[in-house]
Amino acid sequence: MSLVVRPSPAIWVDGEPATALPIPDRGLDFGDGLFETLLVRQGQPVLLDYHLQRLQHGIEALAFPDCLPRARDHLASACKQLIGTPWAALRLTVTRGAGPRGYAPPERVVPRTIITSAPLQQDRDELSAPITLGWAEVAWSIQPRLAGIKHLNRLEQVLAANEARALGVDEVVMLDARGLVCSVSAANLFLVEDGRLLTPSLEYVGIAGTRRRLVIEQLAPALNIEVVQRDVHAAQLEQAAELFCCNAIRGLQPVSRLGEQHWQDHPVCSALHAGYREAVAC
Template structure:
């Protein structure tokens, strides 16, 4: 595997990730030398690489993260991005048998976090379709999310995407969670473009606490204030953030989950 440090080298023009989206990526919130749900990110990248048939070992990934921390780490929050591609080689879509993967490593400042009063979102006109073989894997194929993100305006934090039946599945960069009549609802992995590590942690924790969790896409009809006590966005950068307005309609806001699932309480040392 070749390591490409984004601050010192460019990606080869023939890289299959650039040509075909042949790869996957992870975006990890770092706190100094530690990462939020770091093991979850590593596990997802390993699983995605195995699904795509890109060779990657746990020891290789751990070593790259150690090097990245030594190179980029500072006090406070920063973001580590890992982009794994199949590398360069092969004619057309068919990869060569001896292709050497590329792992592109970069860092960025932590983006501004949403306010404590919740965020404003809208429903995207772009429909989300998910290939069952790629469901939940954070591949480089994100054109639907790119198209939907073009609908973002200065007053919107996120746009939500629906499946062909019209049920809400996820945001362009977040997973969704709703509390409907005391039952937590979030779409199952088979319907997700990306199964977030924060979503997995939240679902697992809620179940361990004896909460009712239903894996189902969120029908717009259940967001009526008479039955819904909260709609939330989730990812490992922001944690769990309540939605206070959707498509111009006010929703109830409860900050309890944001306190329970504070990302900085979930930092893990590099391994």
């Protein structure tokens, strides 16, 4: 299948094409902002409602003025430019905008939207090849006020991704500061145990992924598979019948190895993927 390839990522700032990022900006200065990474198919963002609902939750959690309608309009304009591109990754960033020196936000906040997009080469309809996992040394910090939202502070995930590269694995499992399983560096995590799906609770830490939500609310119920959100211990992963990860760009990814444990078959992930294909069909 031939894909339309654009020569470089496109950038829009506050709805206008741009070649540079404006400064000062509190997103750059303090990580004072939010982002959404969307899969776009022929100009149509996949699971847009899920992304916008999470973004709105983040806007409220960070006490931004209501900027969702403006961000949604800018997103729609950017997506129109991707018509004719089979698959693209689009990142929507919303920051608190410019401000004076110091941590305290300005009295009058004017949020800023920054959008970038780039074409994807792989057909996102297909189930991803199985991936290998290791264990991260860096842990998620616990902050219930930020749990679930996708804020800009991602240094822990940057360090974890570096560890994955050093270990020669595709991803690493990250624990939280309590020693409980949270996720991998860039995706949510599910395990199959006693015929049920388990996924770590996000009450105190973690990101409420859109594909995680899709599995919980639509894909698993369609197959009459129970999903339990609760504390997950490291030992449970190596004893699981099956593991898989999920995020917006990669979709569902079965796990073939974690440490010394190997999985050759992935029947649950494969069954869920059949429903996932329909969800991304736009």
